[in-house]
Amino acid sequence: MTVSELNRLANQVLTQSFPLFWVSGEVSNLTRAASGHWYFSLKDNKAQVRCVMFKGRNSYIDWTPKEGDKVEARCNVTLYEARGEFQLTVEFLQRAGLGVLFEAFEKLKLKLQAEGLFDSQLKKQLPIHPKKIGIVTSPDAAALRDVLTTLKRRMPSIPIVIYPTPVQGKGVATLIANAINQANLRAECDVLIICRGGGSIEDLWQFNEEVVARAIANCNIPTISGVGHETDFTICDFVADTRAATPTAAAELATPSRESLLNSLNVLKNQLTRNMQYLLNQRAQSLDYLARRLISPIQHIEQQKSRLAQISYRLNSSLNQQLHTKQHNLIRLSQNLQHLNPQAVLTRGYAFVQNTLGEIVTSSQQLKSGDEVTMTFNVGSADAIISKPKP
Structure with missing residues (x-):
C-alpha cells in the first residue's frame, strides 16, 4: 500500500466514522486566504485541532470570527491527504452559547x-391593490x-x-x-x-x-x-x-x-384601441354594404313600374302568340272539316242513299229488288224503288 492509498483510506474511515457533529472551542491562528477559505485552530486548555471552512460555507456566516472568540462549529472529521494531517471541515460556525437559542x-x-x-392553507393572499x-x-x-x-x-x-x-x-x-x-x-x-x-x-x-x-x-x-x-x-x-x-x-x-401598472394600462389601452378600431371597421363595412342595398322609395317604385311593364309586355306577347296559334289551328280544322263535309261532296254531283231505316247504303249488296231508298242530293232528295241490284 502506498502512502497516498493509506491516507485516502484513512480519510474514508474518518469521514464514515464521524458524521456531522458539534464541537466547541476558542479560535486561534485564524487565516483568511485569498481564495476566500478560512484556516484556523480550535483549542481548549488541553488540546487543539486544525480546522478549515471553505468559501462556499463561510459566505453564509453574517459575522467574522477573530482570535480568542468562543465558538461552536458543526463539522466532520477529515484527513488532508496531501500532508496526512488530521483536521475538521467546518460546515457552520456560531458564537458559543447560540446552541441553546x-x-x-x-x-x-x-x-x-x-x-x-x-x-399553507391558512396563508392569506396579499391584496393586489x-x-x-x-x-x-x-x-x-x-x-x-x-x-x-x-x-x-x-x-x-x-x-x-x-x-x-x-x-x-x-x-x-x-x-x-x-x-x-x-x-x-x-x-x-x-x-x-x-x-x-x-x-x-x-x-x-x-x-x-x-x-x-x-x-x-x-x-x-x-x-x-x-x-x-x-x-x-x-x-x-x-x-x-x-x-x-x-x-x-x-x-x-x-x-x-x-x-408596472402604467405599462399594463398602456398595454390594455393599446389592446382596447385595436379591438375598438377593428369593431368600428367591421361596422363601417356592414354599414356600407347596407347603404348600397338601401334604395329610395321613388327608385323602388320606378323599378317596380319597369318590372310591371316588362311583365305586361311579356304577357301580351304571350297572349297574342297563343291567340294567333289558336286562330291558325281553327282555320286549319275548319278547312279539314270543310273537306270532310258530305255537303261539299254533294255539290260536285254526288248523292248518298239511305234505306227505310235511315242507314247509309254503301254497297249494292245491302239492297234487293223492291227495296225503297231515299237519295239525297246537293239540293233536295228523291225516293226510289230498287228494280235490280248490280254488283
Missing part, C-alpha cells in the same frame, strides 16, 4: 408546526426608512400607518405583539408589514418568541415578515402569510409598481 428555536418551531400555524399599508417596526429603524422609500417610489398614493414598537432588547417581544394586535383590532389596513434590519441571532431573537408568533397567527390582516437579511430566518417568517428576504423586499411585495 437554536435548540429553543427548533423546539418552538416544531410546536407551532404541530399546531398547524405554518400550514392595497388601499392602506400598515408597518410594525421601530420609528428609528433604518429598515423603516428603506420601506418608506420603496413604498414612495412604487406607489406614493397609498396611505401608510406605522404601529411603533421597539424591535431589539430584552422583553420587547410583548411590545411587538401588542403592536400587531393593535393593527388587527383597528382593522384599517389591507396588508401589514412586520420588519426590522439585519443583525445577529440575539438581535433578531424577539421575532422568535411565541407571543409574537401567535399575534401574527391571530391577525386577520395579510402579513408580510421582513425581518433581517436573506439568510436570516425567524419564527415570524414561518407564521406570516408571506416571507420577504429583506424589509425592502417586503415593501415591494406589499405594493404594485406604479411603472
Whole structure:
C-alpha cells in the first residue's frame, strides 16, 4: 500500500466514522486566504485541532470570527491527504452559547408546526391593490426608512400607518405583539408589514418568541415578515402569510409598481384601441354594404313600374302568340272539316242513299229488288224503288 492509498483510506474511515457533529472551542491562528477559505485552530486548555471552512460555507456566516472568540462549529472529521494531517471541515460556525437559542428555536418551531400555524392553507393572499399599508417596526429603524422609500417610489398614493414598537432588547417581544394586535383590532389596513434590519441571532431573537408568533397567527390582516437579511430566518417568517428576504423586499411585495401598472394600462389601452378600431371597421363595412342595398322609395317604385311593364309586355306577347296559334289551328280544322263535309261532296254531283231505316247504303249488296231508298242530293232528295241490284 502506498502512502497516498493509506491516507485516502484513512480519510474514508474518518469521514464514515464521524458524521456531522458539534464541537466547541476558542479560535486561534485564524487565516483568511485569498481564495476566500478560512484556516484556523480550535483549542481548549488541553488540546487543539486544525480546522478549515471553505468559501462556499463561510459566505453564509453574517459575522467574522477573530482570535480568542468562543465558538461552536458543526463539522466532520477529515484527513488532508496531501500532508496526512488530521483536521475538521467546518460546515457552520456560531458564537458559543447560540446552541441553546437554536435548540429553543427548533423546539418552538416544531410546536407551532404541530399546531398547524405554518400550514399553507391558512396563508392569506396579499391584496393586489392595497388601499392602506400598515408597518410594525421601530420609528428609528433604518429598515423603516428603506420601506418608506420603496413604498414612495412604487406607489406614493397609498396611505401608510406605522404601529411603533421597539424591535431589539430584552422583553420587547410583548411590545411587538401588542403592536400587531393593535393593527388587527383597528382593522384599517389591507396588508401589514412586520420588519426590522439585519443583525445577529440575539438581535433578531424577539421575532422568535411565541407571543409574537401567535399575534401574527391571530391577525386577520395579510402579513408580510421582513425581518433581517436573506439568510436570516425567524419564527415570524414561518407564521406570516408571506416571507420577504429583506424589509425592502417586503415593501415591494406589499405594493404594485406604479411603472408596472402604467405599462399594463398602456398595454390594455393599446389592446382596447385595436379591438375598438377593428369593431368600428367591421361596422363601417356592414354599414356600407347596407347603404348600397338601401334604395329610395321613388327608385323602388320606378323599378317596380319597369318590372310591371316588362311583365305586361311579356304577357301580351304571350297572349297574342297563343291567340294567333289558336286562330291558325281553327282555320286549319275548319278547312279539314270543310273537306270532310258530305255537303261539299254533294255539290260536285254526288248523292248518298239511305234505306227505310235511315242507314247509309254503301254497297249494292245491302239492297234487293223492291227495296225503297231515299237519295239525297246537293239540293233536295228523291225516293226510289230498287228494280235490280248490280254488283
